[in-house]
Amino acid sequence: MFSVILYGRNDSHGYNLHKRAAISFNALAEVMSDPDDEILFVDYNTPEDHPTFPEAIHDTLTDKAKKVMRILRVRPEQHAHLKSKTHLVALECQSRNVALRRSNPNNRWILYTNTDMLLVPRTEGESLSDILGAVPDGFYQIPRFELPEMLWEAAFDRRDPAENLRKLRDWSVRFHLNQVVHNFMPMKYDALGDFQAALREDMFAIHGFDEEMVLGWHCDSNLAARLALYRGRVDTLIDKLFGYHCDHTRVAAANNKGRQTKMNDQDRYIWDVSTPYLPAQAETWGWPDVTIEEVRLDRETSYQRFTAGLDAAMEPATVPYTTTSLEWQLYDDLSYDLPHTLPFVCDQVLTFPRSTSVMIVATRAEFVTRFAKAWQGMGFSGTLLVPDECEGLPTDLPNVKRGPFKELIGQTHMFIFEFGLATQRADEPVRRGRLASPVDEKRLKAVAKLFRQAASTEHETRPAGRRLPRRFIGVNVIYNKYWPLFTDHIGANINPFCSQVLAGIPREDPSLRGKVLRFRGRHAV
Template identity: 70%
Template sequence: MFSVILYGRNDSHGYNLHKRAAISFNALAEVMSDPADEILFVDYNTPDDHPTFPEAIADTLTDRAKKAMRILRVRPEHHAHLKSKTHLVALEAQSRNVALRRSNPNNRWILYTNTDMLLVPRNEAESLSTILAAAADGFYQLPRFEIPEMLWEGAFDRRDPAGNLAKLREWSIQFRLNQVIHNAHPVKYDAPGDFQVALRQDLFAIHGFDEDMILGWHCDSNLAVRLALLRGRVDTLIDKVFGYHCDHTRVAAANNKGRATRMNDEHRFVWDVTTPYLPNQADRWGWPDVTIEEIRLDRETSFQRYQAGVRSAIEPATAAYTASTLDGIHYEDLSYDLLHTLPFVCDQVLTYPRQTTVMLIGARPEFLERFATAWQAMGFTSPVQVPIECQQRETAPPAGLEIAPFVDLVGRAGLFIVEFGFASQQTHDPVRTGRRASPLDQAHLKIVERLFRLAAATEAETRPAGQHVPRRFIGVNVINNPYSRLFTDYVAANINPFSTQVLAGPPVAARTAKGRLTRLRDRYTSVVGLGSMRKPRLKPMGRQ
């Protein structure tokens, strides 16, 4: 019957976002009764190394909400062409149009609302689905009633939507919550974006939201004006349903800077609008040619993928715990517990697109083999790239690897993993006991270091064509040892606990201005295509 369209990202927009969003998602699902009803959440511009917002709060959602929800993930790479034009990290018009384009074509209605709204049918025997089924063709709005923060934060149970709706029916009387705030026609009510219901066919006809509105505010008023022009009137459902908003003004949201707030031009986009149509975006609204990932919480979850990957690559522990040490006398000992470390590496890559290509520059063969196994089991579809300069075994490489010269791979990599370990270390060797690098270990590490420096220093120049977001580097065994400083010289990584053995971040742009980088480029000119003074001297590692 209807598709609810919401948008957001995995951040802390406003106050106590996680709770009010969970309350809202569950309450929306509670008033759905048609099998075709759906909640479309556009997760816009969440960093690639984060899960989507609904995934992050999935444990607080009801089964009903998970079944109804479709998550459409708009990656930072999709937003990159707009980044220089707006101060916002999540764009309303683009988000809502992406969802509208991909909404269930069998649904008659589209409901635009936000992630802190609860809709309460005035007749408890009715659902929103039955209300909309009986509604005549048109464009409908509702006034927004505010819920004081203490009520929703202090008394609502995220996973009890029926109970929350019942409380609102009582509290709306007890606490006098229901006050209608009128606005100028055709906006009709204050805060119109919290409930706008229109026919799906009408929204397609007028080409969705205006995607020129990238500064925030007035998007919903613009839509109201255009739908009023199309339909000739604005109707209300106040006789059938009330809409309540979880007030969150204790902390200003990112797009609310008081008098300094940047907004779309109200005259251009609201009062001066004379046509419902947007012919300039008729062929491009909602990004019809962009492949958008869809995630379903009621099907395969990220945790299930993670679990499958790690379980395929390591064996369960046979002891209650293992041990390592931060003692300074073992600073140069690069031995580490691979079976303990691999789960933290998998955690770093899981949220990337499944077609991502990862380049693994490493010294320890077993790490490569176990990671490649986990990578495939987590559902990634591209092979793990391994520079031939790092290849050690004479036998055929494991399945799922692409082995080629570094220069042939670096321009296609979407992600880098760099591992600094002892090639000679075996799985169950004791760790951090004062072990020193053998000549063979030193040879492998030297090649890993050179390739890492080159990959990080030239990341912008070797980035795949059309990609605007810097590629991430994940360092393995780069905490509290001689490679800690090297890695953080080239990568903007946070400080992590030693136990994880993992640091990660984008390359440090300032490195490109350093003199030794210029010398490094000169030495490997053929790799970055800056000339052919001489070929790199890198050779395959010694065979074992």
């Protein structure tokens, strides 16, 4: 019957976002009763190394919410062409159009709302699907009622939407919450963007939201102005439905800077609108030619992919724990526990597109073999690129491509540089004062040389059309002689030694090189 369209990203927009959103997702699912109903959440520009926002809070969602939710992930690289035009990290019009293009064609209605709304049918037991199924064609709005922060934050159970809706029916009367705030037409009510129900065919006819609006604010008002022209009127569902907004004004959101807030021009996009149509974007709205990843919470999860990859690459431990040491005299010992380290490497790549091509520059054959198994087990289809300059590595692994470094680098989406000892045995104790052999030194020198080349030429060697820097993952680069090398070139956090892994993108300011880590003797300080 209807598709709810929402957008956001995995950040902390506004106040207590995770709870507000979980409350809202579950409440929206609760008032769905048609088998075609869906929640379309566009996860826009979440950093590559993060899961989508709904994945991050999946444990707080009901089974029904997970079943009806489709997550459409817009990657940072897909936003990059708009980055210079806006101060915002998530764009409303693009997000809503991406979802509209991919919405269920069986649904008659598109409902635009936000991730902190609860919709309460006035007739108890009636669903929103019932309501929208019975009303005539049109364009509908409802007023937004504010819900004080203390009520939703302290009194709502995220996973009990039925009880939350029951409480709202009670509180709205006891605490006088229902105040209708009228607005200038075609914005029938204040904050109209929290409920606008339009026919799906109407939204296609007028070419969706206006994608020129990249400064934030008034996107919903522009849509109302255009649909009012297209339909000839704006109707209301106030006799059938109330909408409550989880107020979150204690902390200003990123797009709210008081009088300094940047906004789309009101005259151009509201008062001077004279046509419902957007002919300039008639063929391009919603990015029809762009492949958008879809994630489903009721199917294979990221956690399941992660554990499947690790299970494919290693056996369970046979001892309660292993040991290592940070003692200064071990600084030159490059031995490390590979099975312990591999989960942290996989953790760095899991959230990237499955088609990602990764260059592996390594010394230890076992590292390449295990990672290739984990890569395949995690469901990746991208190629693992291994330069010919790396000697002694396996050549017969599935989905591994060998070739000269200079030919492979332009096909690479991500880099893994592993600084280990090629001669280390699988059962050998680690960091006991072991020194590198001549074979080890030769292979380490080759890895370090290719690392410097890749980091210093990253911008010039990106695949065609790529705008954003590529990610570099360093394995066994904490508290040894390759720590300063890696962090001189790559902006990485100072991670615990236990993880053995650092990751980041190349530094833009070469003047920082050599100043990242200071050493006193052989100790980093």
